[in-house]
Amino acid sequence: MRKFYITTPIYYVNDRPHIGHAYATFSADTIARYHRLIGEPTMFLTGTDENAEKNVESATAAGETDVQHYIDRMSALWQVTWDELGISNDDFIRTTEERHLRGVEKFWQAVEQSGDIYKGQYEGLYCIGCEAFYRESDLTPEGLCPLHKRKPELVKEENYFFRVSKYKDALLRYHNEHPTFAAPASRRQEVLRYITDHLEDVSISRTAKGWGIPVPGDASQVIYVWFDALINYLTAVGYGTDDETFAKWWPADMHLVGKDIIKFHCALWPAMLLSAGLPLPAQVFAHGFFTISEEKISKSLGNAIDPRDLVETYGVDALRYFLLREIPFGGDGDFSIERLAGRYDSDLASGLGNYVSRILALTKGVEMLTVGNDLKVVFDETWKSYHRHFAANEPGRVLEVIWQVLKEGDRYIDECAPWALKKDAEKTDELAVVLGTLIESLRQLAWLLTPFMPETAMKIFTSLGWQDELKRSLTEASVWGAQTHGPVVATTDPLFPRLTA
Numbered sequence: 189m190r191k192f193y194i195t196t197p198i199y200y201v202n203d204r205p206h207i208g209h210a211y212a213t214f215s216a217d218t219i220a221r222y223h224r225l226i227g228e229p230t231m232f233l234t235g236t237d238e239n240a241e242k243n244v245e246s247a248t249a250a251g252e253t254d255v256q257h258y259i260d261r262m263s264a265l266w267q268v269t270w271d272e273l274g275i276s277n278d279d280f281i282r283t284t285e286e287r288h289l290r291g292v293e294k295f296w297q298a299v300e301q302s303g304d305i306y307k308g309q310y311e312g313l314y315c316i317g318c319e320a321f322y323r324e325s326d327l328t329p330e331g332l333c334p335l336h337k338r339k340p341e342l343v344k345e346e347n348y349f350f351r352v353s354k355y356k357d358a359l360l361r362y363h364n365e366h367p368t369f370a371a372p373a374s375r376r377q378e379v380l381r382y383i384t385d386h387l388e389d390v391s392i393s394r395t396a397k398g399w400g401i402p403v404p405g406d407a408s409q410v411i412y413v414w415f416d417a418l419i420n421y422l423t424a425v426g427y428g429t430d431d432e433t434f435a436k437w438w439p440a441d442m443h444l445v446g447k448d449i450i451k452f453h454c455a456l457w458p459a460m461l462l463s464a465g466l467p468l469p470a471q472v473f474a475h476g477f478f479t480i481s482e483e484k485i486s487k488s489l490g491n492a493i494d495p496r497d498l499v500e501t502y503g504v505d506a507l508r509y510f511l512l513r514e515i516p517f518g519g520d521g522d523f524s525i526e527r528l529a530g531r532y533d534s535d536l537a538s539g540l541g542n543y544v545s546r547i548l549a550l551t552k553g554v555e556m557l558t559v560g561n562d563l564k565v566v567f568d569e570t571w572k573s574y575h576r577h578f579a580a581n582e583p584g585r586v587l588e589v590i591w592q593v594l595k596e597g598d599r600y601i602d603e604c605a606p607w608a609l610k611k612d613a614e615k616t617d618e619l620a621v622v623l624g625t626l627i628e629s630l631r632q633l634a635w636l637l638t639p640f641m642p643e644t645a646m647k648i649f650t651s652l653g654w655q656d657e658l659k660r661s662l663t664e665a666s667v668w669g670a671q672t673h674g675p676v677v678a679t680t681d682p683l684f685p686r687l688t689a
């Protein structure tokens with residue numbers, strides 16, 4: 189049986205989660221939920237990147253002398269946030285955990301045994317914000333890091349180097365043989381250019397200053413944070429500690445990352461794996477970046493919205509819906525409260541919410557229901573597009589398809605006018621079919637919505653007395669009319685109450 193292992197990047201704990209991070213995690217969560225829905229054993233991993241210098245910097249800025257203490261507190265904040273947002277991650281890795289340290293050590297030794305680690309003199313520019321080395325030509329005309337607008341540090345020291353250059357041909361070959369390894373296609377071109385023109389050996393250690401994972405056999409150096417961080421994808425599934433679990437999950441099926449870190453994942457990371465003799469992941473998918481009202485999200489602009497604040501007003505599912513619907517997956521997007529409120533009103537309160545409550549209200553108290561076939565074909569077709577768009581990494585398209593079928597449902601209600609049938613004693617059979625069909629459309633809709641809006645889907649099932657519905661397999665349940673027992677309708681509160689202005 190196919191399994192599915194999906195990861196998010198591990199987040200730096202120098203700051204609290206903002207809406208951009210929530211977007212990344214919601215996207216991975218939706219994809220993970222989809223794979224569970226289709227019955228694949230799924231492992232969804234997220235976590236925190238803790239050995240970075242930038243974490244130490246912010247500990248100091250926060251007045252904390254005990255770095256570990258600061259990091260524990262911050263990592264807990266990320267975990268709590270994901271819990272509150274209903275993220276369904278199966279594991280949470282912290283790179284200061286023992287299981288990670290053991291795996292990193294094993295990995296370093298494997299790379300060393302391949303003859304790919306050597307000592308050399310490093311001299312270059314390092315941006316702590318990015319935790320990355322810069323070429324002079326990549327800096328702004330003022331000599332600043334283009335992302336953080338800060339002056340990179342000139343580092344000159346003896347370090348260990350990783351022989352990435354040795355893997356140039358192998359990497360290009362791999363990318364050619366696996367054209368969807370780096371996705372979407374626009375990013376793939378960027379990666380290929382980078383490998384072709386700029387791939388060179390990289391320094392993978394720094395002089396130890398009291399924070400970081402010591403280089404095995406040389407405690408005077410710590411491992412470069414990206415080299416250690418990437419290995420989280422292995423250590424979380426048992427590399428170095430649990431061979432059986434590792435064999436079950438590795439290689440990863442999808443590393444979901446932001447476009448700013450695709451080179452690390454599509455050049456450095458596969459080269460590291462080749463050197464350690466491990467299989468490469470199936471895909472690295474880069475999502476875009478989003479801005480808030482056209483501004484970059486940043487601490488200094490004070491626009492780093494806490495997703496939990498939005499959830500208080502709109503609910504988790506509305507936020508998930510908005511982010512996945514509004515921002516084309518893989519592209520950049522803009523976030524604004526006005527558009528979130530707009531979508532909430534039109535697509536959720538008036539659209540989905542109204543459809544559901546209309547049907548529940550019409551059906552309440554009606555004893556006889558018969559599922560007819562009028563909406564069968566549109567739903568069968570919807571399921572086909574649904575799987576096709578998921579397979580193509582187009583969750584936004586999936587949502588469009590669901591909202592189209594909703595429109596068909598609305599049209600069907602208007603055409604059949606069940607409120608009129610209800611008044612006509614001779615039309616009881618017809619009424620039973622119309623309402624039975626509509627109720628079945630709700631069951632199908634709830635299934636379709638499950639990966640995107642898990643709470644809403646569950647509310648729909650519950651309002652129909654089908655609390656156990658999700659225990660069934662999708663193959664069985666997605667068949668039109670496959671109800672285990674008749675619905676027991678209890679009208680509920682609206683799914684998406686109107687917001688008071």
Ligand code: MSP
Pocket residue numbers: 196197198199200208209211212237417418419420445446447448449476477478479485
């Ligand atoms: N620690 C590294 C990743 C190591 S993975 C082995 C890192 N961390 S990060 O916290 O800076 O960023 C984590 C993810 O959040 C990245 O994929 C980044 O692209 C994403 N985002 C940060 N700001 C974002 C937006 N404004 N919009 C969308 N994604 C954003 O990089």
